[in-house]
Amino acid sequence: MKILLIGREGQIAWELQRSLACLGDVVALDRRSPALPVDLADPDSLRKAANTVQPQVIVNAGAYTAVDLAEQEETLAFQINGTAPGVLAEAARTIGAALVHYSTDYVFPGxxxxxxxxDDLTGPSSVYGRSKLQGELAIAQTGCAHLILRTAWVYGGRGQNFLLTMLRLMRERDSLQIVDDQRGSPSWSRMLAESTALLLARCGNYERLVEASGIYHLTCGGETSWYGFAQAIRAEAIARGLLPPDCARLEPIPSSAYPRPARRPSYSALSNQKLAQAFDIRLPNWENALQLCLSDMATA
Incomplete structure (x- = not known):
């Protein structure tokens, strides 16, 4: 299998380069690729990449993820999250490939x-959420073979994410105030990448991908608040020597005490039952995944 991976340095994309390698030849491209640069805001570059590589599967791990900045950069957010997925889907249909695309819990009202x-009704409350929902609809409208994987609260040992921000701030400050009235499912990027590879392996061929086409939720199990997530990060990081025992104290606060430009869903946990029933794929509980992630970071 030849796989065209859009993105190389993002949290999920970096993990996918390793996880997908067991399935065949992975060609990972982004804007800095010297021979064949790919820019999600440039539809022609997407079509050129698909036509040049001629993959069996296109995996789009790129996105506009600056949730608050999207409120100011709505046009760019919709170009990358709303239009580009449809362009990739049309390119995939033209060359007879399937598309794997990542979406978000923010498509729901919360x-x-x-x-x-x-099957629940969507109703995003932010520009970011609306742009991601438009991307989902654009893919479906092309009729290409596709897997749209909605995930949430992604973190890992690379990039910019809640885990790395908390580890840094807990070293620098005496106390931190963390929102405690938004609930979701923290999901380790490596688990998402490995599950994607397993999903493609279990599909096996293009015909099965056509049959399985649709939206699937893909998150670690269970749910918590940002405060609960931060508490777990603190405890597990101290236990592994990543933080000193006297690191920052944590204080729960309501969302109203920490206003942001973009409204976040109050509740956005996702059910993974459809994925489990269709492919027998079940990710571990978020606490267990966090422990594995921090253990990996401690021994790196």
Missing amino acids: DGLSPYTE
Whole structure:
């Protein structure tokens, strides 16, 4: 299998380069690729990459992820998150390839009380969420073979994410105030990448990908608040020597005490039952994944 991976340095993309290698030849491209640069804001570069590489599968791990800045850069956010996925899907359909694309829990309104399923009504409350939802719709409208994987609260040992921010701030400050009234499912980027590779392996061929086409939720199990996540990070990092025992104290606060330009969903946990039933793929609970991630960081 030849796989065209859009993105190289992002949290999931970096992990995918290793995880997908067991399936075949992975060609990872981004804007800095010297021979064949790919820019999600440039549709022609996407079409050229697909036509040149001629992959069996295109995996789009690139996105505009600056949730607050998107409120000011709406046009760019929609170009990258809303238009580009449709361009990639059309290119995939033209060359007979399948598309794997990552979406987000932010497509939901956030007023739920139990994990959202793939069939629940969407209703994003931010530019970022609306742009990601447009990308989902654009892919489906092309009729290409596709897997849209909605994930949430992604973190890992690279890039910019909540885990790395907390580890830094807990070393620098005496105390931290963390929002405690938003709930979701923290998901380790490596688990997402490995699950994607397993999903493609279990599909096996293009015909199965056509049959399986649709949206699937892909997060670690369980749910917590940002404060609960931070508490777990602190405890597990201290236990592994990544933080001193006297690092920053944590204080829970409501979202109203930490206003942001973009509104976040109050509740955005996702149900992974459809993925489990279709492919027998179940990610570990978020606490266990965090322990594995921090253990990996401690021994790196």
